[in-house]
Amino acid sequence: MHLQKDYNRRFAKEPLHDFNAHRPLALDDDLDAEFTWREPRRVSKNLTVQYDKMLYLIEDNEYSRRAIGKYIDVWHYPDGHKELRLNGVLLPYSTYDRLSEVDPVAIVDNKRLGHVLDVARQVQRKRDNNRSQSLPCSGDEPSRRQHAPSINKSQRSLNEDDLLEAMIKLQGSSEAIFGKR
Incomplete structure (x- = not known):
């Protein structure tokens, strides 16, 4: 807390105008959806997607089969959970962790x-x-980019x-x- 006060004392700037331009959130605004990290991934013919050294096995149904060979979005939320979406529609899945x-x-x-x-x-x-260094960290885990490169295979x-x-x-x-x- 002391560091924050010192930082604000040294670098804070007064606004030019007192007008508050922030608007209140509407009922249909979803901040969680806005703050997700989204990555496109191609669905294999076996209905699998690879993301962050995990294999996502998409549930086999009529709608999921439409995704074969196409790109879907992997939504990585700040709290760590992930969702697979095809044109905004949630796809049910199970995971297989390769790093078990x-x-x-x-x-x-x-x-x-x-x-x-x-x-x-x-x-x-x-x-x-x-895990992948290019993806955001989830929840309380430390940043992935602070670690030295691994000497392991x-x-x-x-x-x-x-x-x-x-x-x-x-x-x-x-x-x-x-x-x-």
């Missing part, structure tokens, strides 16, 4: 499954988990070598897991 993590609760005390999930977690640590550039490296790393700790070699 191995749930720590899922790593159970199963002899085989636990080790497979450990390998998956090792490979995911090498993956770049940053993109999802598509992960390959068999990364999997092999993770397995070798975990194999080195097999003595602690199994008690002996």
